[in-house]
Amino acid sequence: MSKTRILSGIRSSGRLHIGNYLGAVKGMLALQEDSAYETYYMVADLHALTTPYDKEKFAEETRSVIKDYLAAGLDPEKSVLFVQSQVPEHVELAYYFSTVTTLAKMTHLPTYKEKVKQLPDHVTMALVNYPVLMAADILAYKAGLVPVGIDQEPHLEAAREIARRMNADFGTDFPEPKRFATKGEYVPSLSGEGKMSKSVEGSYILLTDGLDEIRAKLAKAPTDERVSNLFKLVELFKHERMEYYAAGQKRGDIRYSELKEELSLAIYEELKPMQEKRNKLTDEYIDEVIKKGAERARKVAVETVREVKEKMGILV
Numbered sequence: 001m002s003k004t005r006i007l008s009g010i011r012s013s014g015r016l017h018i019g020n021y022l023g024a025v026k027g028m029l030a031l032q033e034d035s036a037y038e039t040y041y042m043v044a045d046l047h048a049l050t051t052p053y054d055k056e057k058f059a060e061e062t063r064s065v066i067k068d069y070l071a072a073g074l075d076p077e078k079s080v081l082f083v084q085s086q087v088p089e090h091v092e093l094a095y096y097f098s099t100v101t102t103l104a105k106m107t108h109l110p111t112y113k114e115k116v117k118q119l120p121d122h123v124t125m126a127l128v129n130y131p132v133l134m135a136a137d138i139l140a141y142k143a144g145l146v147p148v149g150i151d152q153e154p155h156l157e158a159a160r161e162i163a164r165r166m167n168a169d170f171g172t173d174f175p176e177p178k179r180f181a182t183k184g185e186y187v188p189s190l191s192g193e194g195k196m197s198k199s200v201e202g203s204y205i206l207l208t209d210g211l212d213e214i215r216a217k218l219a220k221a222p223t224d225e226r227v228s229n230l231f232k233l234v235e236l237f238k239h240e241r242m243e244y245y246a247a248g249q250k251r252g253d254i255r256y257s258e259l260k261e262e263l264s265l266a267i268y269e270e271l272k273p274m275q276e277k278r279n280k281l282t283d284e285y286i287d288e289v290i291k292k293g294a295e296r297a298r299k300v301a302v303e304t305v306r307e308v309k310e311k312m313g314i315l316v
């Protein structure tokens with residue numbers, strides 16, 4: 001029996017934070033190590049073009065995500081690591097998918113509405129098409145399982161709908177991709193408002209942050225009892241101390257300075273080996289990984305596109 005394929009991606013807009021790590025990368029790692037799966041992990045650089053970006057830094061940010069992947073333990077011998085724009089079949093497939101997707105559906109997605117609120121002057125065709133391209137990323141590999149955080153669920157629902165439509169209209173055999181969830185599927189912002197996010201300054205801890213940076217960021221995190229952000233991080237990084245701090249909070253004598261110091265050390269302990277590994281990676285090695293990954297990914301994507309064209313009645 002052939003293996004179930006997995007696909008996931010992270011946008012190349014800045015360095016990865018612990019939300020990306022806990023919500024996505026940890027799931028990507030778990031599936032990479034399971035021989036039942038064939039894993040494809042990409043840098044979503046085309047999706048990063050849907051919000052304002054700096055063209056001078058753009059290519060470097062793409063490499064930076066590959067570095068974060070390798071530092072976290074993704075292994076080019078076990079997973080196909082590649083850059084989305086180097087497999088142009090994703091864009092081609094997204095176009096075919098757009099013919100079975102209504103504008104009404106795309107503009108009603110909560111993720112779309114959020115972006116419109118954040119960046120009202122950047123409501124482009126590419127932004128509306130974001131979920132269609134994401135469906136193409138996944139379905140180009142006929143991936144049945146997608147390790148992503150809970151915030152991506154609306155996009156997965158859109159991908160399932162596109163798969164169903166394509167199968168019903170053209171007789172393709174796309175699976176309906178499901179989310180592979182991790183314990184950290186929702187990491188809250190350090191500020192206590194909403195989720196940890198690259199686009200919100202002060203909300204995140206980067207995978208590359210040193211101990212002093214982590215301490216400084218946690219120092220600013222509110223300790224209001226109604227805000228559960230710190231407790232969520234304790235649960236994820238220092239689980240064995242949950243009971244101790246919960247009891248302290250109940251009695252009203254919890255020492256947040258102690259909690260923050262313990263949490264800083266626990267987070268840093270998990271990040272330190274990745275940072276050491278990251279520092280040893282050379283640009284030549286990164287470029288080699290990217291080149292090989294694109295070749296391997298294209299083999300699969302080209303096949304899917306050919307099949308879709310045939311089934312849609314397009315001259316091949």
Ligand code: TYM
Nearest residue numbers: 008009010011019020023024044148149185186187195196
């Ligand atoms: P992006 O770049 O916004 O986020 C990358 C991954 O990190 C997860 N994540 C979080 N998980 C838990 N808590 C948080 N606070 C948090 N913030 C981010 C996201 O859920 C995601 O898994 N559309 C995708 C990129 C993409 C993609 C794909 C993913 C493009 N094509 C195909 C899977 C399959 C995105 O915006 O990721």
